[in-house]
Amino acid sequence: QVQLQESGPGLVKPSQTLSLTCTVSGGSISSGGYYWNWIRQHPGKGLEWIGYIYYSGSTYYNPSLKSRVTISVDTSKNQFSLKLSSVTAADTAVYYCARDGRGYGRFDYWGQGTLVTVSS
Amino acid sequence: QSALTQPASVSGSPGQSITISCTGTSSDVGGYNYVSWYQRHPGKAPKLMIYEVSNRPSGVSNRFSGSKSGNTASLTISGLQAEDEADYYCSSYTSSSTLVFGGGTKLTVL
Numbered sequence: 001q002v003q004l005q006e007s008g009p010g011l012v013k014p015s016q017t018l019s020l021t022c023t024v025s026g027g028s029i030s031s032g033g034y035y036w037n038w039i040r041q042h043p044g045k046g047l048e049w050i051g052y053i054y055y056s057g058s059t060y061y062n063p064s065l066k067s068r069v070t071i072s073v074d075t076s077k078n079q080f081s082l083k084l085s086s087v088t089a090a091d092t093a094v095y096y097c098a099r100d101g102r103g104y105g106r107f108d109y110w111g112q113g114t115l116v117t118v119s120s
Numbered sequence: 121q122s123a124l125t126q127p128a129s130v131s132g133s134p135g136q137s138i139t140i141s142c143t144g145t146s147s148d149v150g151g152y153n154y155v156s157w158y159q160r161h162p163g164k165a166p167k168l169m170i171y172e173v174s175n176r177p178s179g180v181s182n183r184f185s186g187s188k189s190g191n192t193a194s195l196t197i198s199g200l201q202a203e204d205e206a207d208y209y210c211s212s213y214t215s216s217s218t219l220v221f222g223g224g225t226k227l228t229v230l
Contacts, residue, residue: 047166047224063216096166107166110167
């Protein structure tokens with residue numbers, strides 16, 4: 001059974017960089033065929049797709065966040081990571097990592113989510 | 121891209137059927153058969169209920185079904201049960217090769 005678990009600071013100061021890691025267990029990121037995503041949910045709002053990384057390292061980001069987002073993968077640790085720069089209070093959200101089996105939004109495994117608050 | 125449009129809330133009594141709509145445009149819902157539906161109970165991770173408009177993953181009850189007409193996709197839950205009370209989200213692939221979600225629908229089982 002594949003499991004994903006997000007980790008990282010729960011509080012980030014404005015203008016700093018938000019950094020989160022998703023650890024995958026029960027399956028190898030490098031086994032191929034899957035897209036590893038970050039998704040967030042602002043308080044009381046719907047879900048927002050941030051972007052994905054393919055096991056090969058290729059990435060694709062939401063255009064609205066592209067200038068501030070970097071997603072990377074560490075296959076040796078079976079982890080992938082999110083960095084979001086120049087954060088503001090508008091980036092306060094629950095951040096989820098999720099696996100997409102096809103690259104078209106078939107998110108079959110999700111992490112539990114982690115709340116990140118941007119505040120001084 | 122704009123979020124897909126879902127009703128904020130729907131409700132139904134046990135045993136009844138309900139339908140949740142998800143309206144987009146020809147650049148997302150209407151243009152591709154890549155609509156998914158997710159169920160999320162409070163404090164839990166979202167669960168994939170339907171993918172590619174009408175396919176159910178293994179283990180998902182056949183009380184859940186999906187369909188699409190034009191730019192609107194729908195999730196139908198038949199034989200409502202108390203455990204179905206949750207938030208439901210749709211998502212779609214888009215012509216920009218991105219993914220967009222709906223705002224979510226809160227289902228209340230009366």
